[in-house]
Amino acid sequence: MSKYITYFGSYADKQSPSLYAYEFDEATGRLTFIESLSGLKDPTFIAIDEARQLLYTYSQAVAGEASGTGLTYKIDPVSGKLSGIGEQPTSEPAATHINLDHAKRQALMVSYGGGTVSLFPLQEDGTIGPVADKVHHQGKSVVQGRQDSAHPHSIYTDPSDQFVIVPDLGLDKLIVYRLDRDNGKLQPHDEVAVAPGSGPRHFAFHPALPYAYVIQELSSTVTAFTYDRQNGKLTEIQSITTLPADFEGTSSTAEVQISPCGSYLYGSNRGHDSIVVFSIDKDSGKLSLVQHQSTLGQHPRHFSLTPSGSYLLAANKDSNSVHVFRVDKESGKLHTTGEHISIAQPTCVRFFKQG
DSSP states (O other), rough: EEEEEEEEEEEOOTOOEEEEEEETTTTTTTEEEEEEEEOSOOOOOOETTTTTHHHHHHEEOTTTOOOOOOEEEETTTTTTEEEEEEEEEESOOOOOOEEEEEOEEEEEEEETTTTEEEEEEEEEOBBBBOOOEEEEOOOOOSSTTTTOOBBBBEEEEOTTTTTTEEETTTTTTEEEEEEETTTTTTEEEEEEEETOOOOEEEEOOOSSSSEEEETTTTTTTTEEEEEEEETTTEEEEEEEESOOOOOOOOOEEEEEEEEETEEEEEEEHHHHHEEEEEEEEEEOEEEEEEEEEESSSSEEEEEETTTSEEEEEEEEEGTTEOOOOEEEEOOOOOOOEEEEEEOSSSEEEEEEEOO
């Protein structure tokens, strides 16, 4: 069984711990504290380059600052401790999501509040370079107060690294760009509309088959697509609720991930406070309900499956907890282990294999 350094982002002011490192042992399912860093405001999302042993996040602007900061840390592969090696203005006061292309040549960020998508080349040492391109989304959709303007919520490159997909919660669209590395540009390519009022939030490509999935915050649904990798085209094939049929409360979704084997899709419900598990039909890409598992806390803003697919760690922001679940690889179902840790307002879970 493997051991992973597990990094957690969170909501926090600069005076409080905000970026955490723990060791996760798959043999025992236990998390052991390594360190926490302060001096960052709301580093809510994390990206990792395992080959170069680098971690990327951001710190939001505080009063008097016009821009937040993109941050690069070196990971000690044995201890898991972090050393800051780079800082770069994000071009926006607040970032919402950060990701890397598969070639690890670009860092991509979105700003929910600013309505922008930004592209940053990575330098030879892996640190984030100055912004190369910045695109402003325009428009609105039907839900007053949530969709009065554009709100890009996350960003992903496709398996070929040719196209970039941005779910925009405010527009009810997936905005697709062609990634022009030579000129450091995001070229408009396509726009894919989802049902009005859905609020697309996070996105996942199937690891092997030509399918993709978006989880939708406002409607608590997952929409499945076929994906034409050559042409960067998404075609909707199904939309399915993430909630039990008899649920009558208020809930919204957050994260979506697919098991490494490609057989199961997992999504988080905030309000119902659960992980929904679907099986994936490999012939059609369509989803079928398997399970709703309580996250044993409130507001599961994020979760991650371990790279082996053996465990899922759920970050419950409003109850300041992370709970560990074992994955039954035959059925996809989650089982409680009793293991959990306390972290103030956790928002992201990322793994680095300890070596």
